Amino acid sequence: MSFDTLACPSCGAAVIRYRNPFPTVDIIIERAGRIVLIKRKNPPHGWALPGGFVDYGESLEQAAIREAREETSLEIRNLRLLGCYSDPARDSRFHTISTVFIAEASGIPQAADDAAELALFSPANLPAPLCFDHARILDDYVHSLRRPQPDSSRE
Incomplete structure (x- = not known):
């Protein structure tokens, strides 16, 4: 079996270079029945x-x-956890594992950093194309809204 190695910066010894998935997060931000999406x-x-x-x-x-x-x-x-998404093909650049949260927000939404544009969409009327596996994530989100919530008034 062959391994990809790199040199230790301290002693120069060969060490195994492990390839691990990159951890990421995605956030479904709810605003008045709509969700925030960015154009990359x-x-x-x-x-x-x-x-x-x-x-x-x-x-x-x-x-x-x-x-x-x-x-x-x-x-x-x-913040509420929707789920984790780990399909090695979810990002064509490399293997990522995303933890997806649902959240509420305050402030004035403005595109910044890696976002060229920002808009609010109804989950029933999403734009195309959606990147990565975000169509699947948003489908899971819509289905989670239909599930009955536990009755917290019962003890």
């Missing part, structure tokens, strides 16, 4: 959920808050 500045081009890579030393929740602020200028709150 960089390839792959198209509409996408706000999101991006998790920085070293950052929690998934911190990454979601930072990415939402960077791309939409919105402050998000009430």
